[in-house]
Amino acid sequence: MNNGSPIIRVRGLQKTYHTSDVPVQALRGVDLDVAKGEFLAVVGPSGSGKSTLFHILGGLAAPTDGEVWIDGEDLRRMSDAERTEMRQRKVGFVFQKYNLLPTLTAKDNIAIAQSLAGKTTQPAGFERILEELGIAHRLTHRPRALSGGEQQRVAIARALVNEPAILLADEPTGNLDTANSEAVLEILRRLNKSIGQTILMITHNPEAAAYADRTVTMRDGRLS
């Protein structure tokens, strides 16, 4: 792959939900380029389609129409099974609600993401990432014993363990207080700078968006 070409390339992306009687057009022609190593913030009103875009970029949902390229692969040509595989290798998700498995320790929550991707050894430098996240000493605890901030940092570690091409964070600070929000945002920025991690982050908070290199706004299923 040519280094100059974007790691995410979206053209005319449309997504229509047919779950109810009335079809919902969540995305109405999204165009987006994200360069490798970029930290992008996505803002916009509720219901504008931000999460829907992330779900498609992450291979959790199929596009209705349009082009989507992730790290040189064409999503439109992918079967469900191939999209599943892409989630293992290329994408790391971080959610507003942390979404750790409650029965597993922090360590095992990270290990299961690895195991699902068929990997057994942690990437070089992962120890340092854990140190940077400040959770190295909390790894034997179950989520219930961790604070929200700690849980979110474990979730970030889990998203990074398979060295994804892109990290998709959907309102990662939405459930956190100011201090923890700042810590998490600082960590995202450091990851972006130190290992060149490409990050897309949805947020409602302009201060949070300020941590990113660039901000795009979603309105009625379109980016501006």
Place this chain on the structure above:
Amino acid sequence: MINKLVLENLRHRWIRTLLSALVIGVQVMSILTLIGLSQGLLQESASRQKGTGADIFLKPENGGATISFSAGQTPEAFAPFVARQPHVAQVLPVFSTSVALLTTMSGVDIEGLNKMSGGLHLLEGHLPSSPNEILVDQYYAKQNNLHVGDQIRLLNRPWRVAGVMEGGVLGRIIAPLRSVQAAMASLDPPKVTQILVKLDDPQRTDQEVATLNKVLNGNLRAISMQEILSQFSINNLPELKVFIRVITGLAILVGFLVVFLSMYTAVVERTREIGILKALGAKPRTIIDLLVREALVLSLIGWVIGVVLAIAAKSAITALRPASLHIVNVPAWWPIAAVIAIVGALLGAFYPGMKAARQDAIEALSFE
């Protein structure tokens, strides 16, 4: 790692895990106990036949199964006729009747039985010397707390326990032939339920069975000891086989329902977790695999509980009813019971597994 998740999930809801396993265990136990009881009773009956020392049994032709709790009757007059046949060393007419469920009382010439069996082993007392005296075996004595000299009412008349013998010969209760015939109103003319025959040479058994069947001309049927013993098997009892099949079917059904319910609630309860696994790249197959493994562990825990319960039930039954219920442990059936438990569990995990695998990841993640 998947295994760890399975175990942690089971541990997390350990009460549900234990209860589900317990229900499966009770099913496994009921199968093992039923089989153990059937085999125990059959083995015990067979060994009591063997203990008589007879080579050939003569039974009335009643058209039904050889093993029957209500045997037909036949005139005792056949006995002296059979005794006159060549190679017949001893004949012993017997009148057996049931005095309680699964407990028979046998009227016989006790001296004759002593001789044919090679000697009755008395643990207490002496051989009966008057018409209303009986021998009981140690199991019957224990279960009914009987000792030498005790009175007991059987067949509507009083009897005195003359001795306690070691079990394993003919029946649990042995009384003089005439007394039992009289009690059963079968004295005029005297009737018996079977005639035991001892040959001068046991090697000749098959030959003599044929000869006797010929001379008896259909009035009685001669059966070798070998054949009698081979008939004491579950395979020769079609009713029992059907019963065992029904119990097995029920066990699979109950196992299926329990695991189904348990897995179904687990899937609903863990909707969000399944969504997380999918977001992390779990294939539908992995999700099914997860639930199937969980069901397998449940059924294996249930199986272990069932085997332990069955062993405990055996001990309890042996302690409480040593005479009427003879039960054995049936290790040969343990793997079969495991298969039954596993089949039920796999069937039960199938639909919840499919449901979980098909769940939409995004909806699952927004599930509260």
